[in-house]
Amino acid sequence: MSARALPYRPHNHDDCVSQALAEARAICQEQHARLTPTRERVLELIWESHKPLGAYDVLAKLASEGHSAAPPTVYRALDFLQQYGLVHRIASLNAFIGCAHAGEHHTGMFLICRSCGNALELTDTTVSKAIHEAAGAEAFVTEAITLEIAGLCPSCQGEQPNG
Amino acid sequence: MSARALPYRPHNHDDCVSQALAEARAICQEQHARLTPTRERVLELIWESHKPLGAYDVLAKLASEGHSAAPPTVYRALDFLQQYGLVHRIASLNAFIGCAHAGEHHTGMFLICRSCGNALELTDTTVSKAIHEAAGAEAFVTEAITLEIAGLCPSCQGEQPNG
DNA sequence: CTGCGGATGTTATAATGTTACAAATTCTGC
DNA sequence: GCAGAATTTGTAACATTATAACATCCGCAG
Ligand SMILES: [Zn+2]
Ligand SMILES: [Zn+2]
Ligand SMILES: [Zn+2]
Ligand SMILES: [Zn+2]
Secondary structure (H helix, E strand, O other), rough: OOOOOOOOOOOOOOHHHHHHHHHHHHHHHHHOOOOOHHHHHHHHHHHOOOOOOOOHHHHHHHHHHOOOHHHHHHHHHHHHHHHHOOOEEEEHEEEEEOOOOOOOOOOOEEEOOOOOOOEEEEHHHHHHHHHHHHHHOOOEEEEEEEEEEEEEEEOOOOOOOOO | OOOOOOOOOOOOHHHHHHHHHHHHHHHHHHOOOOOOHHHHHHHHHOOOOOOEEEEHHHHHHHOOOOOOHHHHHHHHHHHHHHOOOOOEEEOOOEEEEEEEOOOEEEEEEEEEEOOOOOOEEEEOOHHHHHHHHHHHHOOEEEEEEEEEEEOOOOOOOOOOOOO
């Protein structure tokens, strides 16, 4: 598995998509989960870019391609994809993004550019270890971590320092 | 300024409230910001417990005490309070909680118990340093950090390990 | 008094997410 | 293949969270 492209750098994004879909198929097969056409299409739409996409944006794209769809269709697909670690929900944006480390049992940390909207998923053991230790020091049992960093990506610095 | 009580331990919570209000008044005076009755009352309601409170919960409490109020009233007060660092928004819960470190220029990290609902705000320099370094390694300019840990607080462990 | 700016009131609406139940599809044991 | 069970999908209504737009009030400077 090659290194991931940085979202805010020009890159052949079709590779991102096909790699994500291939991994998804493999993971679902291994886990005996059914990556149905709707679920796969939703995953593909989420991967259309590296910008987190709202559920209703996905819904609109589905509708625009003739797929009769209502909110539960999308939310169910997204729930499924989250369950198998194929997408993440970005709580601070009410939006969803494809997981860049599917199947790797990781704690995602997202760098979200407020200018271009792209999000980069990182895993950093120093960070997650520090978090677990801080929580452990309070005798708290960690189950889920939401870590989202808003700011400016390298490409957007200098251009518009302010909104 | 004494150490804060742990939210999930029995404590004299009136002290939490009065300390928070006193700090808020001091901060607003210093910053030439107007802590109007509505804003102060909203802050007080947020501080009614250590559980994050939804905007519409605040609204209901205001209404129940005769204060004619609509959503914008609450959201405006919450915006103001956030702006002056007196409350935090918990993105993963769509809820708000009083800041335990008002005026201290900090990055809050929240331990949120899924059983009792209480949230503890920590500041941990090891964690924030690790986060800033990880973001810096990607040449990302950090502006805001959302860090919310869901799990079980000490008081709730053992009782109901599952939902 | 008068005008100005911040704060609030009021109504309506947008955006996000869920419940409930019916219909269709897929799987399983035979 | 076929009956029944389980999963998935369709559909309509609804719940929750948040904002837009505009009128009004209030404290204060001139
Ligand atoms: Zn890409
Ligand atoms: Zn991931
Ligand atoms: Zn308390
Ligand atoms: Zn705080």
